[in-house]
Amino acid sequence: MTAPRVRFAPSPTGYLHVGGARTALFNWLLARKTGGTFILRIEDTDRERSTEAHTQVILDGLRWLGITWDEGPLFQGAFGDRHRADAERLVLERTGYRCFCTREELDAQRAVAERGGGRFRYNGRCRALTPDDIRSRLDAGQPFTIRVRMPDGEIAWDDAVHGRISFQGHDLDDFVVLRSDGTAIYNLAVVSDDIEMRITHVIRGDDHVSNTPKQIVLYRALGHEPPIFAHVPMILGADGKKLSKRHGATAVGDYQNLGIFPAAMRNFLALLGWSPGGDREIMPEAELIALFSLDGIQSKPAVFDTVKLEWMNGQYLSATPAEELLPAVETQLGVLGVSAAGRSLLPVIDAVKARSRTIVQLAEQVAVRVHGPRGTPDDKGAALMRKMGPAFQANLQLAANELAAMPPAEWTPDRLLERLKAVADGHGLKLGDALQPIRVALTGSTVSEPVNELLAIVGPIASVDRMRAAAVA
């Protein structure tokens, strides 16, 4: 068997949707696994809605995910001549015919059919036009579309994910393949291009299964065997409906902005509707490629669970050394409008890594440690202050005075803990009552790394300053 040739063929009418990204990923995985070729084709035949900006966003999203293409991007709009020639060939070979029905006539028929509760079907009026009819209409300059003559009988294929899927030709219309302006309709453009590009496996969303019988008819009419089809299930929102904007973040770029790692996104997307079997969850790229197979693809739709995505991102985050995190953290600090204040961020990153699931969360915590909490304590911090009342300030003042007396050279986690324990003991305080106010003063939150480590990260001068400021506030 020759190496597979697969393609991802988005239309640039919107952002790169996570469903599209997953389709691209499956295609890419198959190509990389088999030594095949992954082709990127931009389906820009809808002139109204396609934009250059959307194309750029899709390319960027793919690159961000590490999905690299071997050929393309090819623009479908450039192949209009071939599409038209294919349509004309259908007419010549009588597998297609010219239809002179006007849009108005068709719309009227459709309106009637829908009022009756049924579905509109083309009545086949132009199927049997005589050559004379056709010539006179042509001479009169009547516009026409080209339709395909839908054969009777079964049209079926062995889908790589669903198994055998079968349609009856008589349930399908004689569909239009060429508009009256001479441009191709989707189904023709796809088949014409897939033939030209020698595509062997068409991996796409389930929403295309009802296009497949039409495309199979076109393959045969154009004298080619259909490729292998693999229809991957839809991605749903938490409410079980097809994932869309109202579910929140659906564009790949949204997740990039949220601080998700490409590797985590790729891993998560791969597992949405595909499983290598067994218990594998966290898989690096090489393993994903090695294990990928079309038979592992689920046939039912999957709900997109952002909580699990974040968990997975946290796994990648904690496995990534601070040095590798640094550039992304610096970028994110820039977004927050905050500087590194001339200090090394590496120890700070290490201190807060375990408590972050995304780069955004990580950078926020770094910013707090470098610059102090912005604004008032969060809800829990404020609640703690209320609960402790005057003791909060008193304990904080006490600790500040003790720590201020420590020589900077002794300002290490171990010595700090020793000192703090001694202070608490000496004043009959529970360790927590001595430490929590410090945590709140330094971070504005009741959550952080151990207080002694926090103090070491923030440093002697800033720590004492912030504690004293909070003690009088």
Add this chain to the structure above:
RNA sequence: GGCGCUAUCGUCUAGGGGACUAGGACGGGGCCCUCUCAAGGCCCAAACACGGGUUCGAAUCCCGUUAGCGCUACCA
């Protein structure tokens, strides 16, 4: 309405006639650790949609019901 697809814990899934007391992961609950929260470790609750077949035996195969989703354009 028609056509098509699908149905295992709340979610992602393993399983593909006996290995099932249905496994793992997220999320939830509990315990350990502990100055807090995470992380980590241990434990718990939680599912084969329903009804018929086939079979010695069905989560697994077949049929039906129900439900969900998709498509139903001179959009892609």
